[in-house]
Amino acid sequence: MTITRWDPFQDLISLQERMNRLFDETLRSQAGEEEAPSAAWAPVVDIYETEFAIVVKADLPEVSKTDIDIKVENNVLTMRGERKLSEEIKKEDYFRMERQYGIFKRSLSLPGDIDQKGIKASHEDGVLTIEIPKQSDSKPRQIKIT
Numbered sequence: 001m002t003i004t005r006w007d008p009f010q011d012l013i014s015l016q017e018r019m020n021r022l023f024d025e026t027l028r029s030q031a032g033e034e035e036a037p038s039a040a041w042a043p044v045v046d047i048y049e050t051e052f053a054i055v056v057k058a059d060l061p062e063v064s065k066t067d068i069d070i071k072v073e074n075n076v077l078t079m080r081g082e083r084k085l086s087e088e089i090k091k092e093d094y095f096r097m098e099r100q101y102g103i104f105k106r107s108l109s110l111p112g113d114i115d116q117k118g119i120k121a122s123h124e125d126g127v128l129t130i131e132i133p134k135q136s137d138s139k140p141r142q143i144k145i146t
Contacts, residue, residue: 061126
């Protein structure tokens with residue numbers, strides 16, 4: 001049995017993000033700015049820690065690696081990019097359009113013990129994987145008692 005830590009504020013943050021998105025979309029459509037670029041969606045991520053690194057995996061289907069920008073500044077990882085709507089199919093030909101398109105931006109706070117120079121990123125099968133190595137002096141060390 002695994003014990004998971006419950007964060008009561010995570011549900012509130014998620015609700016706030018959804019409400020903000022709802023109001024933004026409503027106001028934009030009333031103003032006739034349906035095509036205006038905005039960061040209306042953010043890719044979902046998994047973040048986990050190994051002995052030597054912090055790993056971030058983001059779902060970015062149909063996003064080319066040339067359309068993704070990754071930066072780390074002041075221990076904040078920022079991913080930006082764009083998922084473009086296919087020009088082969090006209091927007092009015094869709095029966096239903098549930099997937100989100102356009103510009104995205106996702107920022108994540110990182111712990112202070114990372115090695116920014118050793119960060120590696122790869123993009124395969126619609127999943128962006130960012131491996132952020134820990135500084136060598138921050139790794140746990142077993143100390144023997146003499």
